[in-house]
Amino acid sequence: MNRNEPDDPDLVGRARRGDREAFTQLVMQYQIPLYxxxxxMVGTPDDAADVAQEAFLRAWEKIRTLRKAPFKPWLFQIAVNLCYDHFRRGRRYGTMPDEEQGGKVVGLGLPAVDPEERALLSxxxxxxxxxxxxxxxDMRVALVLRDVNGMAYEEIAAVIKVPLGTVKSRIARAREQVQERLRVYPELFHLPSANEESSER
Known part of the structure; x- marks a missing residue:
């Protein structure tokens, strides 16, 4: 954010007093990471847009109840709960979008060595x-918030309302499970074996 732009507490304070322009600035700031x-989580652009839109609508309706809590974790908590509602209604668990994240493999940050690896990257x-x-x-939410959205562990704990140690445990177990599934493709992923990891601990 530009130093001349108002920060979250200022915008939230104004939004709590009914300032729609201030809330619009919050929407513009967080709409991309929230989407x-x-x-x-939900897998399709239409469903993701619905979740994001509903999250902002609920945030606007409840903004007056937000006191000292940071806005970002509070907003993402609303969105995460909507994702859970999505699945409780019997909707199919989402398929993650097929895309390259700035030349990195989603969730692991494995860089493409050169352009010739583009086919392998896919x-x-x-x-x-x-x-x-x-x-x-639970593990997917924690992993996405950490490795895709880049949230701090403390922020994630505030979003999903569990102790910090639980957040770290879920993310660690999620990464272990992902890597375990990828170890069967040694020609594509240069990951240490389970025995090698155990010997290093």
Missing amino acids: NMALR ERNRLVRQSIEALDH
Whole structure:
């Protein structure tokens, strides 16, 4: 954010007093990361857009109840709960979008060495997406918030309302499960074996 732009507490304070322009600035600031998180949870652009739109609508309706809590974790908590509602209604668990994240494999940050690896990168992305999709809801949420949205552990704990240690445990277990599924493709992923990891601990 530009130094001359108002920060979250200022915008939230104005929004709590009914300032729609201030809330619009909050929407503009968070609409892309919120949509990206929802997309990786519910899987389709239309459903992700619905989740993001509903999250902002609910945030506007409830903004007056927000006191000292930071706005970002509070907003993402609303969106995460909407994603859970999406699945409780019997909707199919989302398929992660087929895309390259700035030349990195989603969730693991494995860089493409050179342009010649583009075809392999597509296959790596597909396999990583499948591995993340296989995680249970709680681990998938934590992993997406950390490795896709880049949230701090403390922010994630505030979003999903669990202790910090639980957040770290879920993310660690999620990464282990993803890597375990990818170890069967040694020609695509240069990951240490389970025995090698155990000997290093």
